[in-house]
Amino acid sequence: MAVAMRAIEGLIDRIGRLTLWVALAMIGLVTTNVLLRYSMSLGSVWAQELEWHLLAALILLGMSHALQRGDNVRVDLFYAGYSPRTKFAVDVVSIVLTLIVALVFVKLSLAYVAQAWSIGEKSPDPGGIPMRWVVKGLIPLGYALLALQSVGALLRLLHFRRQAVGDGDV
Incomplete structure (x- = not known):
């Protein structure tokens, strides 16, 4: 049980580090878009859509890490x-x-996601991001990671409960 718990937590930690880079990329992109829009009146549908895609990745990949760290409400x-x-x-x-x-x-x-992939869903806006189905694919992945972290959290809870009962604390 402890081996499975550590394996799950290790994977979720690595995903959490990935979301750090997604957050930094998003901050850089938003900053660049704002500066270009207000200083030179330049904008891009592709860049704006990328902000939303990065936000979706940040949330969907980061929620399992937040649960692991106890950052949930x-x-x-x-x-x-x-x-x-x-x-x-x-x-x-x-x-x-x-x-x-x-x-x-x-x-x-x-x-x-399968429907979006089968029709090759892309942005309806001219100059938007092609392959919108990729970001939609993050939905089952993010929730699968959340389910996996839930299993890891349950294993951790049971592991420490077993230790506490063995020590006579509970």
Whole structure:
């Protein structure tokens, strides 16, 4: 169980480092687009669409890393006062629900991406980005990574629970 947990976390860490570079590219692109638009009245449909594509990649590839790092939003108002056993139950339920939602999104998005790929979907705007189906392909990939991280989080939770029970802490 520990080996699988470390393998999943290692993969998600590498994806997280990739999203860092996507974020930096996006910042550079937005800065360049703004400077060109307001200083020289130059703009490009392709560059504007690329901003949206990079944002989609950042969100879809980064959400599993955010979950791993605990950067997701959680209301600690009630959670902080729970007993360790109740916290464990809440954590398990929330991880399982996240896993279910992620798997549903993967399943629902596969036909959507397949259709976009089969028709060779591209931007409807002149000068836009061709192969729009590529960015749509990030939808099942991002949610599959989220599902994988959910499995990793569940393994981590069970691993530490087993250690705590073995030590008599719970």
